[in-house]
Amino acid sequence: MNDLPSADEHEPAPVWAIWANPLILRFLRSRMRPRSAFAWILGVLMLSGFFFLTTYYTAINHGLLSARDAARAAMLPILFIQGFLLMLIATGSVAGGVVEDKVAGTLDYQRLTPMGPFSTLVGFLFGLPIREYILFALTLPFAVFAIWIGDIPIGSAASYYSVFLSASILYHLTGLAAGLAAKRWRFATRLTQGMVLLLYLVLPQFSHLGLYFFQYLTVRPVLMDTIIPLIHESIPGQVSQFQPRGPVPFFDYQVSPLVFSLALQGLLSLMFLTICIRKWKDAECHILSKLQSLTVFILLATLALGTIWPVLTGNTELTLPILGTMSGARIPPEVAAALPLLLSCFLLLIAMMLISIVTPTHGEILKGWRRTYRKNSWMLSPLRDEAPAGWFALAIALVAVFALGTEMRELHINGILAFELLDWTQWIGIPLALVVTILVFHATISLIEPGRTITYLMLVWGLPCLMGIFISAAMSWHEAAIYVAALSPVSHLAYAATRIIPFDPESHTLAFWDTAGRALWIGLSLHALAWFGISFAFIRKHIALKREARN
Amino acid sequence: MSASSPPIATQIAPTEDGLVVENLRVDYDNLTAVNGVSFHVPPGSLFGLVGPNGAGKTSIIRVLATLLQPTYGKVKAFGMDVLDDPWSVHPVLGYMPDLAPVIGNLKVFEFLEHFATSHGLYGAERKDRVQECLDHVGMASQRSVYCNTLSRGMMQRVVLAKTLLHQPKLLLLDEPASGMDPLARIDLRDTLLALARKGCVVILSSHILADLADMCTGVAIMHLGTLRYVGPLDGFIEEPGKPRAQRTVEIQTTPDTVEKATAWLEKSPLIASWAPMAQGKFAASFDGDDAEQATILRQLIETGGVQVLGFRRKSATLEDMLKTVTRS
Numbered sequence: 001m002n003d004l005p006s007a008d009e010h011e012p013a014p015v016w017a018i019w020a021n022p023l024i025l026r027f028l029r030s031r032m033r034p035r036s037a038f039a040w041i042l043g044v045l046m047l048s049g050f051f052f053l054t055t056y057y058t059a060i061n062h063g064l065l066s067a068r069d070a071a072r073a074a075m076l077p078i079l080f081i082q083g084f085l086l087m088l089i090a091t092g093s094v095a096g097g098v099v100e101d102k103v104a105g106t107l108d109y110q111r112l113t114p115m116g117p118f119s120t121l122v123g124f125l126f127g128l129p130i131r132e133y134i135l136f137a138l139t140l141p142f143a144v145f146a147i148w149i150g151d152i153p154i155g156s157a158a159s160y161y162s163v164f165l166s167a168s169i170l171y172h173l174t175g176l177a178a179g180l181a182a183k184r185w186r187f188a189t190r191l192t193q194g195m196v197l198l199l200y201l202v203l204p205q206f207s208h209l210g211l212y213f214f215q216y217l218t219v220r221p222v223l224m225d226t227i228i229p230l231i232h233e234s235i236p237g238q239v240s241q242f243q244p245r246g247p248v249p250f251f252d253y254q255v256s257p258l259v260f261s262l263a264l265q266g267l268l269s270l271m272f273l274t275i276c277i278r279k280w281k282d283a284e285c286h287i288l289s290k291l292q293s294l295t296v297f298i299l300l301a302t303l304a305l306g307t308i309w310p311v312l313t314g315n316t317e318l319t320l321p322i323l324g325t326m327s328g329a330r331i332p333p334e335v336a337a338a339l340p341l342l343l344s345c346f347l348l349l350i351a352m353m354l355i356s357i358v359t360p361t362h363g364e365i366l367k368g369w370r371r372t373y374r375k376n377s378w379m380l381s382p383l384r385d386e387a388p389a390g391w392f393a394l395a396i397a398l399v400a401v402f403a404l405g406t407e408m409r410e411l412h413i414n415g416i417l418a419f420e421l422l423d424w425t426q427w428i429g430i431p432l433a434l435v436v437t438i439l440v441f442h443a444t445i446s447l448i449e450p451g452r453t454i455t456y457l458m459l460v461w462g463l464p465c466l467m468g469i470f471i472s473a474a475m476s477w478h479e480a481a482i483y484v485a486a487l488s489p490v491s492h493l494a495y496a497a498t499r500i501i502p503f504d505p506e507s508h509t510l511a512f513w514d515t516a517g518r519a520l521w522i523g524l525s526l527h528a529l530a531w532f533g534i535s536f537a538f539i540r541k542h543i544a545l546k547r548e549a550r551n
Numbered sequence: 552m553s554a555s556s557p558p559i560a561t562q563i564a565p566t567e568d569g570l571v572v573e574n575l576r577v578d579y580d581n582l583t584a585v586n587g588v589s590f591h592v593p594p595g596s597l598f599g600l601v602g603p604n605g606a607g608k609t610s611i612i613r614v615l616a617t618l619l620q621p622t623y624g625k626v627k628a629f630g631m632d633v634l635d636d637p638w639s640v641h642p643v644l645g646y647m648p649d650l651a652p653v654i655g656n657l658k659v660f661e662f663l664e665h666f667a668t669s670h671g672l673y674g675a676e677r678k679d680r681v682q683e684c685l686d687h688v689g690m691a692s693q694r695s696v697y698c699n700t701l702s703r704g705m706m707q708r709v710v711l712a713k714t715l716l717h718q719p720k721l722l723l724l725d726e727p728a729s730g731m732d733p734l735a736r737i738d739l740r741d742t743l744l745a746l747a748r749k750g751c752v753v754i755l756s757s758h759i760l761a762d763l764a765d766m767c768t769g770v771a772i773m774h775l776g777t778l779r780y781v782g783p784l785d786g787f788i789e790e791p792g793k794p795r796a797q798r799t800v801e802i803q804t805t806p807d808t809v810e811k812a813t814a815w816l817e818k819s820p821l822i823a824s825w826a827p828m829a830q831g832k833f834a835a836s837f838d839g840d841d842a843e844q845a846t847i848l849r850q851l852i853e854t855g856g857v858q859v860l861g862f863r864r865k866s867a868t869l870e871d872m873l874k875t876v877t878r879s
Binding site for chain 1 (some may be wrong): 578644653657
């Protein structure tokens, strides 16, 4: 061993030395080859220059706008090009690049270097989209010119760009996490596309229903608050259309949109970073631990409640596309009943996602027990990935009920929904449906394993609803349709929501209201029974797995 | 040594240094890929993992490379706990997987420089080391070629160079020679022997048994996830009480008794298989030990009427060992 050269006397560059990060150097080489880089640089400079200069000089030379206003107007295409580069192209580069390395097997080489996980992730995060960052930098002179000539306050521009970069990093982290988590190339690509669409296009639409915090995952609110009003202020007749939104109401506080956006994006970035580090350290582990998932759920429930709270207390207004603007006691009961339904649906969606993440497969449980018995222990730690997630489902159900209960209490206190007019069987419907649905989902996923979730959802959630619609539409058996649809947990929440609307006894919809109530209880009873049956079957399976592990 | 199946021959003496694997088990859902595998590889050893497809060789190499968490077991390399603290092992670990992928959009020297930097080599030291490794694997003339244009064998040479960049003490090579030409395989053998002489632990799996037999100081034969034999190559046939191994003997006859020898080999129930070789020589395989070998010689002369000029047992090849343990 004396002449064996020492392999561990070299230290890789520290995390903060980004310029010396091997991954950034690698991608700088591979993604900035002169031939392709030149084409990109030329394209971006040509497009930026064309749109900027055309807008600017057309407005000035035709006497439409002053130099200041023309510069402001010319900033808009630059913002669009910047967004296209860093948010769209770069996100694709990150997700595609990491999956390519993973599928090829070269990611394993990187895992085995002495570079720490954080240093490696920083390398991938800023290295994979290096070309897009350089192209973005090339558009900055146009933006700086517009800010200078257009007299755009530095504070506004700084606010916008800080949220823009934070949102871009969040999107890139989404791609990186999806790339590291997915096992197959095609699935990883679809997962990334799905996640980006869900998080940054679909979920922000919930803002129309009161859960406006999703909007702040995008750059839009800050853009609308900082840059867009200045641009429109320059165009005659447009001033009144773009009033700044002002602070974000959150519980009883007013938070600056910049702080709210950065905090929200920071939280989500932290979650994705946690996923990346976990998957980097151990490619086989769950993307989040049970405790991390519970923390994420509590944070999201708090965010949802915090943003809907000011609507309930009358501190802010809820604007619905059809019904207009309303708040506090001015909210009609039909809309008020939709608020707990909306929160329940949101919490249920998140709960199902997290349960699917933390529920172990039977193989994992078996492995967990084998490890436990090997250590001469008889207790599989409930926090381990391999442990069944029963306590987690229960904890999540309790948090969900607490959030929902708080919202319903506030609806009652503020006189929006008159719970004193309802008996307990009416108002308990929503929380009960939420708990039963979460528990049945968990028990089923535990028994059939997370890989079959989609099949389960289609059969148990989708099919009864579709059958109900068919029976109602084609046969006109409306009452039967309500009962058939009640087999699906989707309808439980909807039926339960109708129960908290105080109906006029003379109303022609009273029959539906009564039927929905009966169908709800039948459906809930069936699902509660199913929960007992499925749980029993899973316990038997678990015992069998333990026995197998001991042998 | 396997806990569930005792070794057929003597095991390599345990040592605190080198690589120590104890009672390793790997499960993929309901499939047990490796079960109860234990072995010790002292420094300076070239250790071969042999077995048919699905024997668990790659799973063991991936566990040793910290890329796969076993269900349980202990792995220590040069005193460091590979499973509990994988990061401590990475600086001394070299890993070359089966098929040896490369980063296609990098040039050969860029690929090597990237991993040299990842291992903390910078500046002139990095350049020198990259050039040294390229020279060593005979790829210096291809240094500016894009990796995705290389042939399979060339890719393997480049990945071998990458594996050697940081002068690892523990080398894990999964089918390193499968795409290499004969000359490259000779170079690979010489490189690995030189590393072993320097005190490295080299673990390699290969289906090219002749290569392993030429260079390994010890082997582990695996079948269906369990270790069937661990020990030195020449220890396999010496161990008493082992299952009957299949042996091959080389028979030299006179030119005029070649036909008699052919007829006897054809008929004899003792012979499992045989093949004529050049100049009146035959290779004959049979199940058994020294007693059966003596019987064959006697019957060949007495009942076959063959004039035997030479009769020698070919040393037990790795192939024989593999056939024997997998059949048993």
